[in-house]
Amino acid sequence: MDPSLSDRGHLLTEQANPASQNLDQLSPLELVDLFNREDQYCLTAVAQAREAIAAxxxxxxxxxxxxxxxxxIGAGTSGRLGVLDAAECPPTFCSDPEQVQGILAGGPAAMFRSSEGLEDRAEDGAAAIAEHQIGPRDFIVGITAGGTTPYVHGALAAARAAGAKTGFLACVPADQVAIAVDVDIRVPVGPELLSGSTRLKAGTVTKMVLNQISTGAMVRIGKVYGNRMVDVAVTNRKLEDRALRILSDLLGVDRQQAARLLEANGRSVKQALLQHWTGVDxxxxxxxxxxxQGQLRAALTASATALR
Structure with missing residues (x-):
């Protein structure tokens, strides 16, 4: 392993935070106020990384x-956050579970049991890339708060060799840990209030970035019309209510009409909107x-052009 990745004391995520030197002496309210003040760094870090996140x-x-x-792909908290973001995509956007996936060192069991020792095995990261048959059409984002996790570095090196596009998300500046990737997202939020506990600010800012990447991608591929989740999966009462409200609001029809439209179109909100607006069957x-390719706005534009 690269010696620079084994000596981590210089990393921003490992340093002591002077603002919390008396952390164990604070009242509950003082703790909350201190956490809130420190969390402001997350917003600043995301704003400063805006171009990389957009890429x-x-x-x-x-x-x-x-x-x-x-x-x-990641280990420990970083890996768990990736799995969480991936798991939220199918119920939110009715996306195929294969389209967004999280790979965690140690596999599913590591979601609930500590497996941080596995992060030191770069070869395991490379093996995960091979196991998932990652190739030129894929995009893989390695997540590591401190930037040094060998499992992630091994995975990204293997992904690059396989021709995949690669991204790196870390909470340390590039001059502390350098890496060759297609998009390098750095969101340094400073030392943690509890030294080294990257489930705090580092975890928060990581979740923020992942939310933006997955939601932004789903918007770009047509899962959204305006600010409505028109690819909503109608699988329970809450989501059925949401689907009916979207149809009622956008089409100006009552719930009974919306329900008939939804059923006639196989419970697809997007298709129901298109059918109503274009008058086709x-x-x-x-x-x-x-x-x-499922793009509602493009389909509407094409339909309007054809009728001219």
């Missing part, structure tokens, strides 16, 4: 649009959507 959104959208996948609406 990651575009890489992710391109990967999914061309039949590839977005992968997050449900099958034609489905074909039109397929012709435009």
């Amino acid at each position: 990651a959104i575009e890489y992710a959208a391109q990967a999914i649009a061309q039949g590839g996948r977005l992968f997050y 449900p099958a034609s609406a489905a074909d039109l959507l397929n012709q435009h």
Whole structure:
């Protein structure tokens, strides 16, 4: 292993925070106030990384649009956050579970049991890339708060060798840990209030970035119309209510009409909107959507152009 990755005392995430020297003497309210003050650094860090995050959104959208996948890979807290973000995509956007995936050192069991010792095995990261058959159509984001995790470095090196696009998300500046990737996202938030506990600010800022990457990618591939989740999966009462409200609000119809439209279009909100707006039958609406890779706005534009 690179010696620079074994001596971690100089890393921003490992340093002591002078603002919390008396952490164990604070009252509950003082603790909350201190946490809130420190969390402001997360907003600043994300804002400063805006161009890199935007590039990651575009890489992710391109990967999914061309039949590839977005992968997050990490160990410990960083890996768990990647798995969480991936798991939230299918219920939110009705996306195929294969499109966004999280790879965690130690596998599913490591979500609930400490497996941080596995992060030191670069060869395991490389093996995970091979196991998931990651290739040129995929985009993989390595997540490591301190930037040094060998498992992540091994995975990214293997992914690059396989022709995949690569991203790196870390909470240390590039001059502390350098890496060759397609998009390098650095969100340094300073030392943690509890020294070295990267489930705090580092975890918060990581979740913020991952939210933006996955949500931004889904917007780019047409899962959203305006600010509505028109690819909502109608799998329970809450989501059925959401689907009916979207149809009622956008079409100006009552809930009964919205329900009939939804059922006629196979419970697809996007297809129901297109069918109503264009006046075609449900099958034609489905074909039109397929012709435009599920992009509702593009299908509407094409339909309007054809009628001119």
